[in-house]
Amino acid sequence: MKKRFVDSQYVASLIGLISTMLFLFPVYWMFVTSIKPMSAIFAIPPQIIPREVTTEAYIDNILNNPEIVRFFLNSVVIALGTLVLTLALAVPVAYALARLDIKGKGAIIGVMLVAQMLPSIMLALPFFLLFSHLGLLNHFIALILANTTTALPFAVLVLRPFFMSIPQGLEEAAAMDGSNRFLTFVRIILPLAKPGLLTVGAFAFLFAWGDLLYALILTTDESIRPLTVYLYTFVGQHGTNWNSLMAVSFVAIIPIILIFIAFQKHIVEGIASGSMK
Amino acid sequence: MESPLSAVKRPRSFKPKKRLQKDVVGKYMFVLPGLLFLAVFMLFPIGYNVYLTFHNVTVFNIMSGYEFTWLDNYKAVLTDTVFLQSVKNSIVFTTLCLLFQFVIGLALALFFNKTFPGRGLFRALLLMAWMIPLVITGTLFQWMFAGEYGIINHFLLWANIIEEPIYWVSNEQTALYSTIIANIWIGIPFNMVILLAGLQSLPTDIYEAARVDGASKWRQFFAITLPLLKPTLFILVMLGIIYTFKVFDIILIMTKGGPLYASTVMPFYAYEQAFINYNFSIGATITTVMLALLIVVSLIYLRIARKEDEA
Numbered sequence: 001m002k003k004r005f006v007d008s009q010y011v012a013s014l015i016g017l018i019s020t021m022l023f024l025f026p027v028y029w030m031f032v033t034s035i036k037p038m039s040a041i042f043a044i045p046p047q048i049i050p051r052e053v054t055t056e057a058y059i060d061n062i063l064n065n066p067e068i069v070r071f072f073l074n075s076v077v078i079a080l081g082t083l084v085l086t087l088a089l090a091v092p093v094a095y096a097l098a099r100l101d102i103k104g105k106g107a108i109i110g111v112m113l114v115a116q117m118l119p120s121i122m123l124a125l126p127f128f129l130l131f132s133h134l135g136l137l138n139h140f141i142a143l144i145l146a147n148t149t150t151a152l153p154f155a156v157l158v159l160r161p162f163f164m165s166i167p168q169g170l171e172e173a174a175a176m177d178g179s180n181r182f183l184t185f186v187r188i189i190l191p192l193a194k195p196g197l198l199t200v201g202a203f204a205f206l207f208a209w210g211d212l213l214y215a216l217i218l219t220t221d222e223s224i225r226p227l228t229v230y231l232y233t234f235v236g237q238h239g240t241n242w243n244s245l246m247a248v249s250f251v252a253i254i255p256i257i258l259i260f261i262a263f264q265k266h267i268v269e270g271i272a273s274g275s276m277k
Numbered sequence: 278m279e280s281p282l283s284a285v286k287r288p289r290s291f292k293p294k295k296r297l298q299k300d301v302v303g304k305y306m307f308v309l310p311g312l313l314f315l316a317v318f319m320l321f322p323i324g325y326n327v328y329l330t331f332h333n334v335t336v337f338n339i340m341s342g343y344e345f346t347w348l349d350n351y352k353a354v355l356t357d358t359v360f361l362q363s364v365k366n367s368i369v370f371t372t373l374c375l376l377f378q379f380v381i382g383l384a385l386a387l388f389f390n391k392t393f394p395g396r397g398l399f400r401a402l403l404l405m406a407w408m409i410p411l412v413i414t415g416t417l418f419q420w421m422f423a424g425e426y427g428i429i430n431h432f433l434l435w436a437n438i439i440e441e442p443i444y445w446v447s448n449e450q451t452a453l454y455s456t457i458i459a460n461i462w463i464g465i466p467f468n469m470v471i472l473l474a475g476l477q478s479l480p481t482d483i484y485e486a487a488r489v490d491g492a493s494k495w496r497q498f499f500a501i502t503l504p505l506l507k508p509t510l511f512i513l514v515m516l517g518i519i520y521t522f523k524v525f526d527i528i529l530i531m532t533k534g535g536p537l538y539a540s541t542v543m544p545f546y547a548y549e550q551a552f553i554n555y556n557f558s559i560g561a562t563i564t565t566v567m568l569a570l571l572i573v574v575s576l577i578y579l580r581i582a583r584k585e586d587e588a
Contacts, residue, residue: 012388013396016389101304119571124548146318152315212529213525231410253410260408265397267401268397268404
């Protein structure tokens with residue numbers, strides 16, 4: 001595509017920039033609050049552009065707060081675990097639904113649609129009772145399993161169109177060369193589906209990263225609780241220390257900002273294709 | 278489709294001990310783990326949930342023994358005034374969120390349907406708002422909705438829309454609306470992306486024909502864009518209902534369902550009954566009623582969708 005634009009398109013860019021900035025004002029407000037000194041937080045009128053900038057909220061609550069590293073790492077473990085389990089389960093199912101001649105395809109797709117609509121709260125209660133029977137409360141595995149129920153149906157529905165868009169002849173050519181179905185899938189199809197896998201992986205990670213309900217219900221042990229629960233209790237303890245709250249919040253969304261910048265194109269397309277099919 | 282060669286020639290690296298019955302079993306091995314997972318971690322929990330609704334399980338008797346109570350839980354829930362208020366709140370919450378998310382999302386989608394530099398980046402940045410953990414969005418909006426120091430009140434006072442600061446989240450009249458506004462903000466980018474995908478799939482030649490015929494932009498929008506967008510709109514309304522109906526975190530963070538249940542929606546009430554009052558069976562009954570409502574909505578949707586297909 002040629003990268004030449006006319007003036008009216010730059011005007012559109014400007015409008016796009018302004019509307020994006022207006023829409024993301026809350027995120028700006030989060031950041032600005034986090035770098036204000038306590039006295040400026042309660043200034044009337046509020047300082048839209050801070051008069052004085054300080055990193056004290058970050059120093060007090062992040063640098064001088066070793067426990068936050070643990071919460072952060074717990075979130076990483078839970079989110080990565082969910083990512084791996086979701087991909088391991090969803091990828092073969094999505095491939096089979098897109099390409100293999102299996103019975104009950106329609107029913108499986110229907111099950112995925114229904115599974116996607118289940119409210120977390122509806123599963124949280126049986127999970128709590130089930131995992132307490134199994135002695136799995138306060139284990140990462142409980143949170144990974146619970147979060148995978150959120151990510152799995154979505155992943156299957158997003159990945160299926162990705163697999164369908166891969167040229168059909170490839171599998172036949174591979175079969176001619178003597179490759180069996182499993183090897184063809186691993187060596188030929190998976191590398192081609194990489195953008196889909198990245199999108200779904202990013203979503204599984206982010207779903208689990210943002211989960212509060214399961215973490216609140218399935219864990220009581222501080223040593224495995226994720227960042228979201230830390231934030232939740234932090235709100236209770238620090239009440240109106242808004243600069244501290246916003247500093248911790250801002251650190252918690254850094255992974256999201258990074259993932260979105262890295263995968264922006266794939267993510268946008270992924271949501272659209274997964275929801276439309 | 279299946280090449281007979283695949284059974285004869287094998288790459289050297291692959292040495293199975295026993296051959297499976299042709300490829301039939303192999304095919305189903307792709308779906309088996311995923312379906313097994315769903316059966317154990319979704320179907321079983323739902324079944325267990327329904328089982329709970331017919332018993333009187335609480336945190337106190339779950340070990341010592343509980344009883345079969347027929348439909349008592351359903352009777353209790355359906356005559357509970359707080360539950361009925363939560364149903365009403367859920368309907369208000371879902372309707373208003375859907376309406377505003379859609380209108381604003383459509384306006385943005387129409388704009389982002391043009392080609393201009395930076396479009397992809399802006400679109401992704403907007404979408405980021407959708408992926409921020411709800412506990413953070415909730416805390417952020419709580420801060421913006423704060424009484425005397427909140428930025429929203431500041432803007433409203435400055436624009437002379439209000440004369441005194443409103444204590445948004447702690448006022449019985451406004452608590453639910455403050456959570457609705459936060460949730461609309463979260464949902465706009467999702468609506469925009471889906472609508473944009475719908476717009477981009479529309480054929481362009483119709484618009485050219487319309488332009489030749491001298492149809493105005495507005496006329497093009499109402500006579501061509503909206504009718505062609507109908508399938509996308511159906512999906513969006515359906516997904517919107519499903520996603521909005523289960524909103525829980527925002528309520529927990531911003532208002533805790535209060536004051537006086539003014540912002541208690543169904544999922545929050547289920548949470549409160551199950552995990553604050555430890556009345557497991559009542560909590561399960563509320564979520565089962567929710568599921569029933571969602572199933573009804575989906576069936577209506579499927580029916581309309583099928584009629585659309587036939588038409």
